[in-house]
Amino acid sequence: MRKPILALAVLSLVLGPGVSAAAGTKFQAFKIGGYNAVALKDGDLQEPNDGKSFLVGQPTADVAATLQSAGLPGDHFEFSIQPLLVHAGNRVLLFDTGAGTFFGDIAGKLPGSLSAAGEDPAKVTDIFISHAHGDHIGGLVTPAGALAFPNATIHISAPEWKWLSGMTPDFAKNFGISNVTAFVSAIRPKVVAFEPGAHILPGIVDAVPIKGHTPGHSAYRIISGTNSLLVFGDALHSSVVSVRKPEWHISFDSDQPTGAASRAALVAESAASGQRLYSEHFPFPGVGKIIHDKSGYTWLPESLH
Numbered sequence: 001m002r003k004p005i006l007a008l009a010v011l012s013l014v015l016g017p018g019v020s021a022a023a024g025t026k027f028q029a030f031k032i033g034g035y036n037a038v039a040l041k042d043g044d045l046q047e048p049n050d051g052k053s054f055l056v057g058q059p060t061a062d063v064a065a066t067l068q069s070a071g072l073p074g075d076h077f078e079f080s081i082q083p084l085l086v087h088a089g090n091r092v093l094l095f096d097t098g099a100g101t102f103f104g105d106i107a108g109k110l111p112g113s114l115s116a117a118g119e120d121p122a123k124v125t126d127i128f129i130s131h132a133h134g135d136h137i138g139g140l141v142t143p144a145g146a147l148a149f150p151n152a153t154i155h156i157s158a159p160e161w162k163w164l165s166g167m168t169p170d171f172a173k174n175f176g177i178s179n180v181t182a183f184v185s186a187i188r189p190k191v192v193a194f195e196p197g198a199h200i201l202p203g204i205v206d207a208v209p210i211k212g213h214t215p216g217h218s219a220y221r222i223i224s225g226t227n228s229l230l231v232f233g234d235a236l237h238s239s240v241v242s243v244r245k246p247e248w249h250i251s252f253d254s255d256q257p258t259g260a261a262s263r264a265a266l267v268a269e270s271a272a273s274g275q276r277l278y279s280e281h282f283p284f285p286g287v288g289k290i291i292h293d294k295s296g297y298t299w300l301p302e303s304l305h
Contacts, residue, residue, distance in 0.1 A: 026041035026109075026113060027117040028304055030285070030287060030302075030304045032086060032222055032227055032228075032229045033223075033226070033228075034224050035086050035222070035224045036086070037084060037085065037086045037087070038085045039084060039278075040110055040113040040114060040119075041081070041109060042082060042083060042099060042107050042110045042113065042135075044080055044081065044106065045078075045079040045103075045106065046077065047079070048075065048076050049064055049067070049074060049076055051063075054077050054237070054250055054251060055077075055248055055250055056249050057248070057249050063241065063248075066240060066241055066244060067241065069240075070244075077238055077241070079237060080283055081099060081135050081281065082281075082285060082286050083097055083098050084231055084278055084280070085117075085119060085124070088205075089204075091126055092124045092125050092126070093124075093125070093127075093128065094127045094149065095130070095231045095278075096128070096129060096137070096231075097127065097129075097137060097139030097148070098110040098135065098136075098139040099138040100137075100138030100141060100142075100143075100148070102135070102138035102176045103134060103135060103176060107138075108139070111139075121149050121150075122150060123151070125151065125153065126201070126205075127152045127155065128155045128200070128218075128220050129154060130218055130231070130233025130280075131213060131216070131217040131233055131234060132160055132163060132177070132214060133175045133176060133234065134175055134176025134177045137183075140186075140187050141183060141186050145183075146186070147187070154190045155194060156191060156193055156216070156218075157209070157217075157218045158194065158216065159215045160215060161191060163214065164180075164184065165184050167184075196216065196218065197209050200220075204222070204223055204224075205221070205223070206223065208220065208221055210233065210262050210266060211255070212255045212259025213233070213235065213252065213259055214234075214254055215254065217235070219231060219232040228276065229276050229277070229278050230278065231278045231280070232266060232277060234280075234281070235263055235266050236263060236266065236279060236281075236282075237250065238282075239282040239283060239299040240299070242263060243290055243297050243298060246266075267297050268292075268297075271289075271292040275289070276288075277289060282301070283301065
């Protein structure tokens with residue numbers, strides 16, 4: 001997702017499992033087979049339903065009707081930001097890193113959420129980047145420009161790394177990335193680029209290319225025995241519109257027709273297979289499945305409490 005036109009930070013005032021009001025942070029623990037996982041709140045974004053900021057090419061009245069059919073306001077979209085941390089044997093895996101300082105104070109809450117969850121950034125061994133938009137890579141570095149996870153290998157697809165490392169400062173700002181030259185220099189020693197679709201950690205993490213969003217956008221399938229969870233990056237953004245109307249184009253996709261086709265395929269295939277999913281932008285904590293019935297496709301969040 002590019003830097004938002006409008007944004008806000010919204011954290012629940014109603015306390016529940018994994019909520020720390022004092023720290024202004026939020027996390028939710030759950031299991032992936034034999035692995036311990038934690039959804040980590042980084043912030044919230046909002047985009048207007050204006051026909052250009054998020055969805056493009058659709059009458060705003062039709063979009064509003066789709067949102068309202070799910071009990072949501074029709075005039076805007078709300079997106080969470082939530083990286084995922086997984087303990088897999090002797091490895092500690094982090095899937096994307098939130099916005100860091102790139103989006104101001106509406107996000108960048110990952111360090112506090114890690115602390116509230118009892119997780120040490122220095123113990124993260126592997127980071128998996130879905131794509132090079134600011135709300136997914138910003139947390140790789142501290143406000144001072146140092147590595148936020150100093151002992152972690154940073155896995156990113158080769159096409160995506162080529163794209164990111166070749167950005168000019170003005171071009172990078174389109175994707176919410178500040179000081180791109182310094183940022184790339186800071187992370188370069190830790191980057192290990194992989195070919196799309198690679199078995200990055202065999203039997204633990206496979207890359208799953210999903211085309212259309214950015215040049216090397218990658219989802220990741222986390223595997224624990226017969227259990228799996230697909231972290232799909234920005235293949236889907238809205239738990240309502242992206243699922244019910246995947247063919248609608250979004251402004252964030254670099255190739256909008258391909259993005260729409262990939263989105264429709266992911267929705268249909270996930271519903272058919274029953275694949276358990278993790279979304280970094282659906283309502284927190286973003287774990288669930290897509291189901292299909294006579295009314296169409298619907299996101300079914302999983303109860304983790």
